[in-house]
Amino acid sequence: MSHPGIPSFNETNSAEMVAQRLLKARAGPLPRFLATVVDHLHQIVRETRPTASEWREAIAFLTEVGHASDEKRQEWVLLSDLLGVTALVEDINSRRPKGATPNTGRGPFYRPDAPRLPLGANLSLDGAGTPLVVSGLVTDLDGLPIAGATVETWQANSQGFYENQQPDLQPEFNLRGVFTTDEEGRFHYRTVKPAGYRVPDDGPVGHMLSRLNYPLNRPAHLHFLIRAENFETLTTQLFERGDPRLGEDALFGVKPELVGDFNRVSGKDPESWALDFTFVMVMARKGSRAA
Template structure:
């Protein structure tokens, strides 16, 4: 097939258009559409910023270093996606819900799918280090009716801001993790310790770059939840301490007004806290129906 006239005249103004011409025979139209958009925006960025060849080599070197820093225990690419807000944006687009429903947030890199089942009222703090926190939850649908037998998975950082799988030699296996089931009234409860906010990993290429740019590398105090029930959309979300001073600086853009909660003092001699939060689930869309 003869080349079109434009294909032989690559320039600043038509670079993305020439790329698009090379996708005309694509059998995967969805892939070619996404790839075309990515290249179009990439070329626009290059035109706007005008990097020198040396500058562009630095970009390539950074991306190479991100790849080298990723392995089965650490995913630097996920961290980059999270800190650039890309993960949060993808989540928002794919989980649009009524304002009264609990919004989704990014699951984060410290989730474990193999957390153990716990009985109602169990203490998930296996080492007992930290200020005690009683957590009560209520799972409802949009009509305010209880969602019984929903599966509630929770995980969190400890009182020093570290997850159990960050410190396998310092914390017990499955510390501060558990899976519960709601009762007939849609309620669940357990004991834990008050979590601490923390800085996201900044010892790799992503952290060094954003720290140099002055980006806040902080996460406010929070608990993670994943809630599943037949016929409902899965909730994957955080519950944040309303009084944490770093709410507006959350490094992964997870804080939303609907997810703020009060950690209230619990009467007693020692520092102890209690939290009560209501989650609202949305019924899953059925195929072929709107």
């Protein structure tokens, strides 16, 4: 028995019917966001036309991701990272004018309690690795130096592990530090060359993408978080020119403006390297992330 005025759910109107129910709610922007997600999800189903069995397999994968996530491991974040969604959200929310240093994701290994150190300090507390001297200049878009900027930095060691991944093998706060730029907007410190690494692949996300031969490696990089009064906070990473993995960064963090030259220091024995890089910040605008 049909009921006049009651629409019949079908392939053509499926997303619209769900959206109508969502948009009846008056709960801020969430209903409209979900309606957009539903629209795209239904479009994917219409285009790919999975069987019921294939859809149950997809649901089983998402269930595995949920079961693998806890306070110590976030498989959902890993999935977002590896599918480029995290990088896309960051790009949308941190548009910078031409000439400014671009933002990248902070990553999961940041610690907000790293020690404040004097310029020239050595971040390598265990001395393991090839020495690297890092020098930096922080300026505005006009090239004027920014004195008194706070520069936080952290990195993996020469085996590709962060200190908080190996609390029993590395000294606490190894390869981490906070510096303040001098009157000329400069900072410098000693460390070791970081190594690239493979993102966690022992969970459902890694297993699934490994079967597809999907790139799961990160090139070697250094993290920076720079704050200065009246400027937008800059969170970024620096990569070594010539690293063979630059074009396949698993987290899509590599941008041409973030590739630097790691130069061999001549006459040094043992081997030593140096990196000098200029970070360009932009003035804070209304609604932007200021320091």
